[in-house]
Amino acid sequence: MAASTYHVVLDETVNGRFVVEPALPVDGQVAEGTVLTVRTTPAEGYVLDAGYYSVPGRWGAMYHESMTAEFEVVVDQNKHIGASFVPAAAVAHVEVLHDVVYAQPGVKPLKYDVFTPKGARDLPIIVIIHGGGWTTNDENIMRGLARELTKGGQFVAVSIDYRWAGLADGDAEANSMVDLIEDCYGAIAHIMEHAADYGGDASRIGVTGDSAGGHLSASMATMIERVGDGGFGETEGVFEFMPSYLPAGKSVDVVRDEMLTAIRAAAPSYGVFGGPFLNLYLDDPRIDDAWKQAIMPLHAVPAATVRAVPHYVNRGTKDGLISDAMCTEYVDALVAQGQRVQYVQVGGAGHAFFDWKPDAETRATFAEYGVYYAAEMKAFFASVLSGED
Numbered sequence: 001m002a003a004s005t006y007h008v009v010l011d012e013t014v015n016g017r018f019v020v021e022p023a024l025p026v027d028g029q030v031a032e033g034t035v036l037t038v039r040t041t042p043a044e045g046y047v048l049d050a051g052y053y054s055v056p057g058r059w060g061a062m063y064h065e066s067m068t069a070e071f072e073v074v075v076d077q078n079k080h081i082g083a084s085f086v087p088a089a090a091v092a093h094v095e096v097l098h099d100v101v102y103a104q105p106g107v108k109p110l111k112y113d114v115f116t117p118k119g120a121r122d123l124p125i126i127v128i129i130h131g132g133g134w135t136t137n138d139e140n141i142m143r144g145l146a147r148e149l150t151k152g153g154q155f156v157a158v159s160i161d162y163r164w165a166g167l168a169d170g171d172a173e174a175n176s177m178v179d180l181i182e183d184c185y186g187a188i189a190h191i192m193e194h195a196a197d198y199g200g201d202a203s204r205i206g207v208t209g210d211s212a213g214g215h216l217s218a219s220m221a222t223m224i225e226r227v228g229d230g231g232f233g234e235t236e237g238v239f240e241f242m243p244s245y246l247p248a249g250k251s252v253d254v255v256r257d258e259m260l261t262a263i264r265a266a267a268p269s270y271g272v273f274g275g276p277f278l279n280l281y282l283d284d285p286r287i288d289d290a291w292k293q294a295i296m297p298l299h300a301v302p303a304a305t306v307r308a309v310p311h312y313v314n315r316g317t318k319d320g321l322i323s324d325a326m327c328t329e330y331v332d333a334l335v336a337q338g339q340r341v342q343y344v345q346v347g348g349a350g351h352a353f354f355d356w357k358p359d360a361e362t363r364a365t366f367a368e369y370g371v372y373y374a375a376e377m378k379a380f381f382a383s384v385l386s387g388e389d
Helices: 139-150 177-193 212-222 252-262 289-293 324-336 360-385
Strands: 005-010 016-021 029-031 035-042 046-057 060-066 070-074 079-087 094-103 110-117 123-129 156-160 200-210 263-269 311-316 341-346
Touching (some): 016 079, 035 079, 060 139, 110 139, 123 212, 139 156, 139 200, 139 360, 177 252, 200 252, 200 360, 252 263, 324 341, 341 360
Parallel strands (some): 263 311
Antiparallel strands (some): 005 029, 046 060, 094 110
């Protein structure tokens, strides 16, 4: 029998080039299992944004990216290969530490990228949590926002990854929303432990994220009181989150108390705060309405008199996934608890305008909406985290 082959397409690039070895056949049909080495070279005045391969996925082309000038791609399905480049001036202000692994509770190592303004010391930290329906994407998709938030040298930005819900990671047992929330708390615990190494201040943290990451970032801000080792739904009425990572020598109680004073503000973008969109649950008879409500930020907002957690919420007016009513319901819950909140509707924008990918359309959307509203978000975080509020 003839060996299986797959079609490999080399995408056109601008402001740089890449070569693939071994060279592809004219028809692009490559034998299964072939390892292709991709080498990228930016044009003068540009630097590598990412090398990548892409495959069809839930949200169109799904990108698997590398931030190194040379990387390998294994041919195991039809793929596109390419590279994107950005002006050197756009990233001259920041140093990036890629792929810091903070835990591995399942098949996938959990990691984050650190964006540190050059010369940073004791800056507030903004933790960014990506979207993708809780089952796709990783921390790379938020690098455009991280770059914008670090301009001006006011903040360190850290973009984190987490387990995907269900069996999307290939884990033997399905991951629930509880697992994802525990991963995000674990990432923050790791970031706080190493904050000084990144030029950051562990006692001043803001959280943001878009779509599914909007849900997770709002959860980080509102549910800290329930970080603990009592289990989630194992005892009636007890719903606690055990972070996927704890620093050596620190109990979960100590970590919770540190987070209660450190996490001071949230900016969830076009997020999911309650309702049926959160119905990604385990097939477990213990999962009742109380369990479901316990993963919803909508039902976790603390009274401002107990703990203030200012919010900046935004949504595109042409968002076909997240409605104005969904955001307004959360805003109203914040207001009812006396929390400071600003809700901004972004005229003409659709969903995911804070995403960054190699394709021209995503980057153009980010340029049109993401850049401006990243500056608005940065002003919000400065008002809370700078110490001048």
